[in-house]
Amino acid sequence: MKSFFSLVYLLLVLAFFSHITWAVKGNSLCKQTGMGEIRPHSVTITEFGAVGDGVTLNTKAFQNAIFYLNSFADKGGAKLFVPAGRWLTGSFDLISHLTLWLDKDAIILGSMNSDDWPVVDPLPSYGRGRELPGGRHRSLIYGRNLTDVIITGDNGTIDGQGSVWWNWFRSKTLNYTRPHLVELMNSTGVVISNLTFLNSPFWTIHPVYCSHVIVQDVTILAPLDSPNTDGIDPDSSDDVCIEDCYISTGDDLISIKSGWDEYGISFARPSRNIIIRRLTGHNQNGSGIAIGSEMSGGVSEVYAENIYFFNSSTGIILKTARGRGGYVRNIYISNVTLVGVDTAIFFNSNFSQHPDEFYDPNSLPVIERITFKDVIGDNIKVAGLLKGIEGDSFRHICLLNITLDVTTKSPWNCSNIQGYSSLVSPEICEPLKESIYPKHYSDCYLLPNHLRSSGNQNKGSWLFSS
Ligand SMILES: *[C@@H]1O[C@H](CO)[C@@H](O)[C@H](O)[C@H]1NC(C)=O
Ligand SMILES: *[C@@H]1O[C@H](CO)[C@@H](O)[C@H](O)[C@H]1NC(C)=O
Ligand SMILES: *[C@@H]1O[C@H](CO)[C@@H](O)[C@H](O)[C@H]1NC(C)=O
Ligand SMILES: *[C@@H]1O[C@H](CO)[C@@H](O)[C@H](O)[C@H]1NC(C)=O
Ligand SMILES: *[C@@H]1O[C@H](CO)[C@@H](O)[C@H](O)[C@H]1NC(C)=O
Ligand SMILES: *[C@@H]1O[C@H](CO)[C@@H](O)[C@H](O)[C@H]1NC(C)=O
Ligand SMILES: *[C@@H]1O[C@H](CO)[C@@H](O)[C@H](O)[C@H]1NC(C)=O
Ligand SMILES: *[C@@H]1O[C@H](CO)[C@@H](O)[C@H](O)[C@H]1NC(C)=O
Ligand SMILES: *[C@@H]1O[C@H](CO)[C@@H](O)[C@H](O)[C@H]1NC(C)=O
Ligand SMILES: *[C@@H]1O[C@H](CO)[C@@H](O)[C@H](O)[C@H]1NC(C)=O
Ligand SMILES: *[C@@H]1O[C@H](CO)[C@@H](O)[C@H](O)[C@H]1NC(C)=O
Secondary structure (H helix, E strand, C coil): CHHHHHHHHHHHHHHHHHHHHHHHHHHHHCCCCCCCCCCCEEEEHHHHCCCCECCCCCHHHHHHHHHHHHHHHHHCCEEEEECCEEEEECCEECCCCEEEEECCCEEEEECCCHHHCCEECCCCCCCCCCCCCCCEECCCEEEECCEEEEEEECCCEEECCCHHHHHHHHCCCCCCECCCCEEEECCEEEEEECCEEECCCCCCEEEECCEEEEEECCEEECCCCCCCCCCECCECCEEEEEEEEEEECCCCCEEEECCCHHHHHHHCCCEEEEEEEEEEEECCCCEEEEECCCCCCCEEEEEEEEEEEEEEEEEEEEECCCCCCCEEEEEEEEEEEEEEEEEEEEEECCCCCCCCCCCCCCCCCEEEEEEEEEEEEEEECEEEEEECECCECEEEEEEEEEEEEECCCCCEEEECEEEEEEEEECCCCHHHCCECCCCCHHHCCCCCHHHHHCCCCCCCHHHHCC
16 A cells, blocks of 8 residues: 555656646746847848858958947847858857858858967966866857847858867867857857857857857757867856757767866856757767766756767766865756667766866865656666765765666666665666655755645645645
């Protein structure tokens, strides 16, 4: 009888878990509000002397067009139309109230000359370039201190031609950290949609210190062996929605970050309120969704659902280390399908690159309240490699309804970790073995407040009260 009730209870809670989050959170974050899709003014890049032959360098044309359009910023904004053609350019700067619109066969090509990618200051939350001390090359498409910026079109292409950068990286002849393909910094109201991004020199799309960012219907591709070509990296940014994307690159498809060691700790700008849904992709040396390894400003309130990763090395990864400080909490990941993935869930706590020797090894990250629900995996080598830090247990890690078809003998390997589970196959490791139900549901993220406060005496009563 008791087990019958716990089963009914479990099913009720499972049903409840699946509906609340999206109804409340999803739709407001993923809709652009009050942003001008219709710009009263429009120009074409050819009006500024651009030549789409793939050879002529058009940096000046982009800069001049955008300078001209700045005069419409307070008149509803303007659209810069890029027609079919191969538009070679160096780095250029966007402005507020601008729509950059790429026609179907428009291809913006990144210059293969590093001088066309000027060097800018390192991010204060990193203290230095991510790869090398000092400055970093500015992204091909860059924006800073902006509001209401849209980069979209009829699935046109932005190709970073990153192979030269990958070669400079491999031959150790870089002078500064490699550039992103698109970086928006300290901006609010950003939409990037319906485009294809190819061959970024480094991380592809990098919103940093931004709010209200939507990335929708984009395809991001780079060779599977290209170094550090992450897809989308929300960094110290909040209210970010990423949906309906296909990503296949050389590193993490999506990586949520918030600064590096002592620099990230003192800058203290977290990434939070992040939605990821309907993401498909693969890689061979990275993960589908990563948090970290730079997470020193904190990461919280991340919701991911309807995720499909195939032929990849890792499904979901949390990367951190001694010295990072910060926190990762209130993470909810559900409906994940993994096919041909080496490690389904990985907590790597020894991601030990540091910006310099001044990090404080006693700054330990707080990792808590992470829920994985409805994960199904086929042809998986290792179900979970879940390692906390000695003296810093990761806690309230909850696994619910996970079924992985695993090919190795020891599917789970857990240490310095604490949490609960229900309906997990193959059998979960000892530290997570205690059932979520009935005693520990309130320790797991995410149950609504009224259920949490009712305790475990009134099983199911929430169903019948409003
Ligand atoms: C961010 O942008 C706003 C204007 O949009 C500006 O006032 C502020 O100083 C900027 N902060 C940084 C750190 O760039
Ligand atoms: C952005 O704002 C910061 C802080 O006010 C300022 O230092 C910087 O010059 C601004 N950058 C641009 C491109 O407007
Ligand atoms: C996205 O691009 C496709 C392909 O060109 C086009 O048919 C479609 O209308 C675009 N969607 C939006 C919302 O602009
Ligand atoms: C955009 O182009 C990419 C690459 O060619 C393609 O895979 C994708 O399906 C296209 N998306 C749309 C919305 O047409
Ligand atoms: C690095 O600097 C050297 C010396 O100025 C220069 O020859 C080389 O082209 C630079 N490398 C890159 C990738 O910019
Ligand atoms: C995989 O990525 C890691 C970290 O980015 C790098 O150190 C390693 O060399 C890469 N391996 C391959 C085979 O590309
Ligand atoms: C789960 O995600 C897949 C995509 O991977 C989607 O087709 C399916 O409809 C989702 N299921 C639910 C219940 O949302
Ligand atoms: C995934 O890998 C398997 C085995 O290597 C291969 O047969 C399959 O075609 C790959 N799937 C895709 C979609 O690339
Ligand atoms: C962490 O990694 C470093 C360097 O890769 C290694 O020396 C150290 O033993 C590792 N620590 C743990 C606890 O695994
Ligand atoms: C468990 O997850 C699978 C998908 O991974 C889903 O089809 C199934 O309905 C879930 N079971 C329960 C009891 O929610
Ligand atoms: C767990 O991992 C540790 C080191 O990563 C290894 O020494 C140990 O054998 C593993 N345990 C199992 C049961 O696989």
